[in-house]
Amino acid sequence: MKEEIITSGRMNPYIDPHLNIWHWQIPLYLFLGGLAAGILFFAALYTIQGKQDKYRTAVKIAPFITPFILIIGLIALFWDLKHKLYFWQLYTTIRFESPMSWGAWTLMVVTPLSFIWCALNIKVIFPDWDWKFQWVKEVEAFFRRNILVISWILLIFSLILGVYTGILFSAFNARPLWNTSILGPLFLASGLSAGAAAIVLLSKDHFERVQMAKIDLIIIAVELFLIIHMFMGFLASTQVQIDAANLFLGGPYTTPFWLFVVMLGMVFPAILEILELRGYKMPHYIAPILVMFGSLMLRFIIAYAGQESRWLY
Amino acid sequence: MRYAMAIDTKKCVGCSDCVVACQTENNVPIGYCRDWIVEVTDGTYPQLEIEIRSERCNHCENAPCVRCCPTGASHYEDGGTVLVTHHKCIGCGACIASCPYDARYSHPDGYVDKCTFCLDNRVKKGEDPACVSVCPTKCMYFGDLDDPNSDVSRVLKMRKWKTLIPEAGTKPHVYYLI
Numbered sequence: 135m136k137e138e139i140i141t142s143g144r145m146n147p148y149i150d151p152h153l154n155i156w157h158w159q160i161p162l163y164l165f166l167g168g169l170a171a172g173i174l175f176f177a178a179l180y181t182i183q184g185k186q187d188k189y190r191t192a193v194k195i196a197p198f199i200t201p202f203i204l205i206i207g208l209i210a211l212f213w214d215l216k217h218k219l220y221f222w223q224l225y226t227t228i229r230f231e232s233p234m235s236w237g238a239w240t241l242m243v244v245t246p247l248s249f250i251w252c253a254l255n256i257k258v259i260f261p262d263w264d265w266k267f268q269w270v271k272e273v274e275a276f277f278r279r280n281i282l283v284i285s286w287i288l289l290i291f292s293l294i295l296g297v298y299t300g301i302l303f304s305a306f307n308a309r310p311l312w313n314t315s316i317l318g319p320l321f322l323a324s325g326l327s328a329g330a331a332a333i334v335l336l337s338k339d340h341f342e343r344v345q346m347a348k349i350d351l352i353i354i355a356v357e358l359f360l361i362i363h364m365f366m367g368f369l370a371s372t373q374v375q376i377d378a379a380n381l382f383l384g385g386p387y388t389t390p391f392w393l394f395v396v397m398l399g400m401v402f403p404a405i406l407e408i409l410e411l412r413g414y415k416m417p418h419y420i421a422p423i424l425v426m427f428g429s430l431m432l433r434f435i436i437a438y439a440g441q442e443s444r445w446l447y
Numbered sequence: 448m449r450y451a452m453a454i455d456t457k458k459c460v461g462c463s464d465c466v467v468a469c470q471t472e473n474n475v476p477i478g479y480c481r482d483w484i485v486e487v488t489d490g491t492y493p494q495l496e497i498e499i500r501s502e503r504c505n506h507c508e509n510a511p512c513v514r515c516c517p518t519g520a521s522h523y524e525d526g527g528t529v530l531v532t533h534h535k536c537i538g539c540g541a542c543i544a545s546c547p548y549d550a551r552y553s554h555p556d557g558y559v560d561k562c563t564f565c566l567d568n569r570v571k572k573g574e575d576p577a578c579v580s581v582c583p584t585k586c587m588y589f590g591d592l593d594d595p596n597s598d599v600s601r602v603l604k605m606r607k608w609k610t611l612i613p614e615a616g617t618k619p620h621v622y623y624l625i
């Protein structure tokens with residue numbers, strides 16, 4: 135038996151008795167970033183494919199929530215900083231080794247693009263909208279001519295944003311639970327799934343809802359595969375990662391993770407979507423709301439559990 | 448030049464003088480510390496082994512905190528010491544999360560703070576770091592690994608040593624004599 139006691143009374147806030155440097159702001163931002171990435175990905179994808187009319191909500195309506203959620207996410211991030219007035223230092227350098235650095239720059243690309251996307255589609259929401267100044271109209275026309283270029287940039291950067299929400303955690307080898315490259319694809323899948331769910335929730339078109347529900351089902355299957363894969367990887371790894379996995383396999387996070395994330399956030403909505411596709415009548419908003427709830431819980435649980443997992447020495 | 452520290456676990460009695468000296472020398476805010484004492488008990492009674500260590504930032508050669516810092520505030524300084532530039536630090540906490548030794552803390556003024564090996568205030572003037580200079584059992588050695596005659600080089604040649612969690616790949620510059 136090995137027992138380790140810090141006898142000098144180190145009780146540094148945010149570190150002792152275990153790391154708790156990141157609170158609700160970070161997982162909330164990761165959820166909102168993933169959700170925005172998911173919505174913008176589908177908007178860009180269907181524009182590139184020329185299916186704007188078939189997927190009207192995905193391309194023209196759902197993106198309207200992305201500037202709002204991105205800004206809420208950015209406020210949450212800013213709130214979390216402890217040296218707030220120096221936040222601009224983020225934008226004085228690009229450090230490719232630091233996921234937070236290129237994540238910050240990715241947000242600087244995606245957020246303005248989300249505004250531009252909304253401006254181009256504003257007449258869908260406000261049919262009488264008129265840009266007062268001629269130069270604004272010219273700028274709008276310029277973007278409209280280059281909508282394919284914008285779509286490609288958005289498609290790529292929304293994928294980077296979605297992956298980055300997971301890589302942010304997986305870059306920390308000090309926290310064995312986070313230190314798995316599966317988190318990148320898992321958080322991307324979770325963000326795409328939440329994005330598809332948001333489109334199902336907002337869409338009034340039956341065809342679009344059915345298609346997005348089908349896509350969501352595939353993504354949920356991928357997520358379940360990645361989660362199983364993640365635990366297989368942990369259990370076949372070193373003691374610290376076995377201990378990390380045990381936080382979810384009998385440890386304090388077992389019930390929240392398997393109940394809220396896997397059952398309520400993935401399996402249950404998947405069953406509802408399958409039943410709906412088979413023609414059973416039920417309120418269409420239950421499954422997407424559960425999917426988004428699961429996506430949020432996944433980030434909260436991974437963020438908090440990761441800070442409890444550590445090296446032994 | 449590669450600054451390093453060696454701490455003799457056979458001589459350390461865990462008196463915490465190094466902790467207090469550091470807090471005084473570096474104006475560490477009350478309730479915080481840059482170095483601390485760990486007591487490890489291994490085995491089952493009556494076969495018990497005890498090891499006492501004074502721990503601090505390991506000034507790693509492959510420092511995860513430098514790698515993950517989004518602004519470059521955490522950086523390598525002279526002799527491989529890892530330092531934080533206060534006015535570049537945004538207090539995002541990434542380096543605190545990235546340190547396997549939990550050696551960093553968030554200073555009440557917002558920036559992230561940690562052991563500096565007393566680089567600017569003592570070492571550059573030719574003195575030992577505060578913790579090394581006050582140790583009553585003289586269990587700590589400091590110096591340049593590239594200088595074969597430095598205290599730390601000599602003691603590492605003579606004694607068996609270990610570093611903390613070498614499997615984390617950090618290549619620490621704080622050695623423990625065992």
